[in-house]
Amino acid sequence: MPGATIGGMTTDGRAVPPMQAGEQATLDGWLDFYRATLVGKCTGPGDDLVRAAPLPPSSLTLLGLVRHLAAVERNWFRIVLAGEEVPPLFHPDPETGHDGGFELDGAGLAEALALWEDEVRRARAARAAAGPDGVGSLAGRPVSVRWIVVHMIGEYARHCGHADLIREQLDGRAGV
Structure with a gap:
């Protein structure tokens, strides 16, 4: 676990995932840990x-x-798991299958974080409504909430690594 912990929190304020808990609390704890890691890596350097x-x-x-990651939250939790009929946030890339959002428009970090926070809030609600045995649908095939959460942990872990490398090149800050 990076950084020292104090009372269940890392020294930078992220909640440490529970070390002895049930499956749902463990998975949700790791997903929230990586969500907080992303925010820590992306805040501070300024819009430029x-x-x-x-x-x-x-x-x-x-x-x-x-x-x-706002688009990914929407896609997996709201569209796939909850079956909401909402449009994608950005134009998905048909060649790579990515959910989009990598391209930059006039939005700044504050706007992007507000959008991301809203999608995370809605994703948590969809996750809670689905319960531990929830099942969504991806292209007509069933997909379990467990699969979605594990996929999201991997998605965040990979992109937090990208963010760490980018941040280190921008201002020398490594880790969170």
Whole structure:
């Protein structure tokens, strides 16, 4: 576990996932840990730097990661799990299958974080409504809430690693 812990929190304020809990609390704890990690990595450098892509040839930016993960939250929890008929937040890339959001428009970090926070709030509600045995539908095939949460943990872990590399190149800050 990165950073020291004090009373169930890391020294940077993230809640440590429970070390002895049931499946649902453990999975939700890890997903929330990575959600908080993303915010920690993407806040602080200012709007100019969050738009920078310092790792050529990659065009990844911190702002793009926040926007993309808002789209991923919407897709997996609201559309796939809850069956809501809401449009995608951004234009998905048909070649890669990505949920979009990596491209930058006029939005700044505050707007992107507000959008992401709203999608996380709605995702938590969809997750709670589904319960531990909930099942959604992806292209007509059933997908369990467990699969979705594990997929989201992997999605966040991968993108938090990207954010860590980007942030280190931007201002030398590694880790959260």
